[in-house]
Amino acid sequence: MLTFTCPYCGVHADETELAPGGEAHLKRFGPGSEDEAFEDYLFKRENPKGMHFERWRHAYGCGKWFLAARCTTTLEVFGTYPAQTTEPPQEIKDKISGKRPGWTWRLFS
Amino acid sequence: MPQPVGGFALKKRYSVFAIAREAARHHLGWERAWASPAPKAKYDAIIVGAGGHGLATAYYLGKNHGVRNVAIIEKGWLGGGNTGRNTTIIRSNYLQDPSAAIYEKSRSLYEGLSQDLNYNVMFSPRGVMMLAQTQHEIRGYQRTAYANKLQGVDTEFISPQRVKELCPIMDIDGPRYPVLGALWQPRGGTARHDAVAWGYARACSDMGMDIIQQCEVTAIHQSQGKVTGVSTTKGEISCDKLGVVVAGHSSVLAGMAGFRLPIESLALQALVSEPIKPCMDVVVMANTVHGYMSQSDKGEMVIGGGTDGFNNYTQRGSFHHIEETVRALVETFPMISRLKMLRQWGGIVDMTGDRSPIISKTPVGNIFVNCGWGTGGFKAIPGSGWAMAELMAKGEPGPLAAEFSMDRFRAGKFIDESVAAGVAH
Numbered sequence A: 001m002l003t004f005t006c007p008y009c010g011v012h013a014d015e016t017e018l019a020p021g022g023e024a025h026l027k028r029f030g031p032g033s034e035d036e037a038f039e040d041y042l043f044k045r046e047n048p049k050g051m052h053f054e055r056w057r058h059a060y061g062c063g064k065w066f067l068a069a070r071c072t073t074t075l076e077v078f079g080t081y082p083a084q085t086t087e088p089p090q091e092i093k094d095k096i097s098g099k100r101p102g103w104t105w106r107l108f109s
Numbered sequence B: 001m002p003q004p005v006g007g008f009a010l011k012k013r014y015s016v017f018a019i020a021r022e023a024a025r026h027h028l029g030w031e032r033a034w035a036s037p038a039p040k041a042k043y044d045a046i047i048v049g050a051g052g053h054g055l056a057t058a059y060y061l062g063k064n065h066g067v068r069n070v071a072i073i074e075k076g077w078l079g080g081g082n083t084g085r086n087t088t089i090i091r092s093n094y095l096q097d098p099s100a101a102i103y104e105k106s107r108s109l110y111e112g113l114s115q116d117l118n119y120n121v122m123f124s125p126r127g128v129m130m131l132a133q134t135q136h137e138i139r140g141y142q143r144t145a146y147a148n149k150l151q152g153v154d155t156e157f158i159s160p161q162r163v164k165e166l167c168p169i170m171d172i173d174g175p176r177y178p179v180l181g182a183l184w185q186p187r188g189g190t191a192r193h194d195a196v197a198w199g200y201a202r203a204c205s206d207m208g209m210d211i212i213q214q215c216e217v218t219a220i221h222q223s224q225g226k227v228t229g230v231s232t233t234k235g236e237i238s239c240d241k242l243g244v245v246v247a248g249h250s251s252v253l254a255g256m257a258g259f260r261l262p263i264e265s266l267a268l269q270a271l272v273s274e275p276i277k278p279c280m281d282v283v284v285m286a287n288t289v290h291g292y293m294s295q296s297d298k299g300e301m302v303i304g305g306g307t308d309g310f311n312n313y314t315q316r317g318s319f320h321h322i323e324e325t326v327r328a329l330v331e332t333f334p335m336i337s338r339l340k341m342l343r344q345w346g347g348i349v350d351m352t353g354d355r356s357p358i359i360s361k362t363p364v365g366n367i368f369v370n371c372g373w374g375t376g377g378f379k380a381i382p383g384s385g386w387a388m389a390e391l392m393a394k395g396e397p398g399p400l401a402a403e404f405s406m407d408r409f410r411a412g413k414f415i416d417e418s419v420a421a422g423v424a425h
Helices: A035-042 A088-097 B016-024 B053-064 B098-110 B111-116 B135-151 B160-166 B192-208 B247-257 B321-333 B379-393
Strands: A003-005 A012-013 A018-022 A051-057 A065-071 A079-080 B042-048 B071-072 B128-132 B157-159 B182-183 B210-212 B217-223 B225-234 B235-244 B263-273 B283-286 B291-295 B301-311 B341-352 B360-361 B367-371
Touching: A051 B301, A079 A088, B016 B071, B042 B053, B042 B225, B053 B071, B053 B192, B053 B367, B053 B379, B071 B192, B071 B235, B098 B111, B098 B135, B098 B379, B111 B192, B128 B135, B128 B160, B135 B157, B135 B182, B157 B160, B160 B182, B192 B210, B192 B379, B217 B247, B235 B247, B235 B379, B247 B263, B247 B341, B247 B367, B263 B321, B283 B321, B291 B321, B301 B321, B321 B379, B360 B379, B367 B379
Parallel strands: B042 B071, B042 B235, B071 B210, B128 B283, B235 B367
Antiparallel strands: A003 A012, A018 A051, A051 A065, A065 A079, B128 B182, B157 B182, B217 B225, B225 B235, B263 B301, B263 B341, B283 B291, B291 B301, B360 B367
């Protein structure tokens, strides 16, 4: 079973306590944007086979949204971090680089 | 093995006479059902993915459009992905017109598929009922029944008493979610999933097509905006047209071709019980509590539920989804409460934003995708292959595929079955 440490309350929670929230670090587009940008924001996803960054909510705990780095082929979790960030912390990126040299995800590497 | 004659292997037909003949000589004369050749340097068309949809695409390319210089290449083994991992339910009771058209085409092709392929796919039109367990579902399914009448799909909304008659093992007076009615499609049912893949494979091989297993595509090559071929673990193969029919790995292949799809890959699980005496001769889907069940010919209860909520390529799902599904079904079918489960498995399904498939041209010339069938691809195999073959042969979608273009997400022309049909497929 997937387990994550909530970066806010520090609880080590398994996935029954959490609600998945899809891909992280989406750039939001709204009214007035190009159709293509709006489509990308709403529907197009990285859907990588490998490293992924995604949103989770500690639904049956503190209730807050957080972000996580997880591999979709091994389900290994590389770390969690607060949602109020625009990119993963260097510490998590280094940890991923240690095990997955040469990884990239959108503009991050 | 017989050698191909004029591009066509002379396969012996399966028949009662063949069984008698082989019985008389200790079954020594059965041939391999399909050939396993090495890849040629060039094909008119390559289909990536030898699951049901890929093989059906190849079959109808040959049968309907005369395109027979075709290779079907497969990373693993034939029918080893979602084709071999589903709960084999066949129905076409969809709300939206484009969905009803393609799923009904598919269901009607299933009716004659064993004869068409000369391979028994064990299509069993035993009837499918989708339970209404809330007021909202009653209204939703009544609306679907009216829509189906207009679409020429044979369904009706039936009373709880009729549900009980059709499926006596069901407790229709459950305390939390009593059965308030059901959408009944008497011509729906099940088929043997492996046989569908094997039957198409045998027919494709008979037409001279090459089925190449354990051959993974590692790169897609293009020149001046058009596909020229693929690199595989068995070497370089050129092609004029490329069909990508790889379900959960669609995003990976699209990445190789340089475009993105509106797809996310999730794990969907199913499980079967120990075999028991026949007790249920219909398929029951309960979408509010999210579980569906039927009984296989071997006597196993075949059970499916919902997907996980997070991206996953592992073909394993989370245990708590099994627990939720079984808990829901035990309430509706109290007699299964002490049944032992034999095995559980997962497949990676390709989910789109509107829960409808994509049969489409792509930003790269002569690359076509058939994906996004999500949790409900098995029922669509013949119709999907039919529509995809037409798209690949003509370069433009026919009437079945026209609405399923990937551009619909940009245009906002969704075929919204996630709301219309309930989440279960």
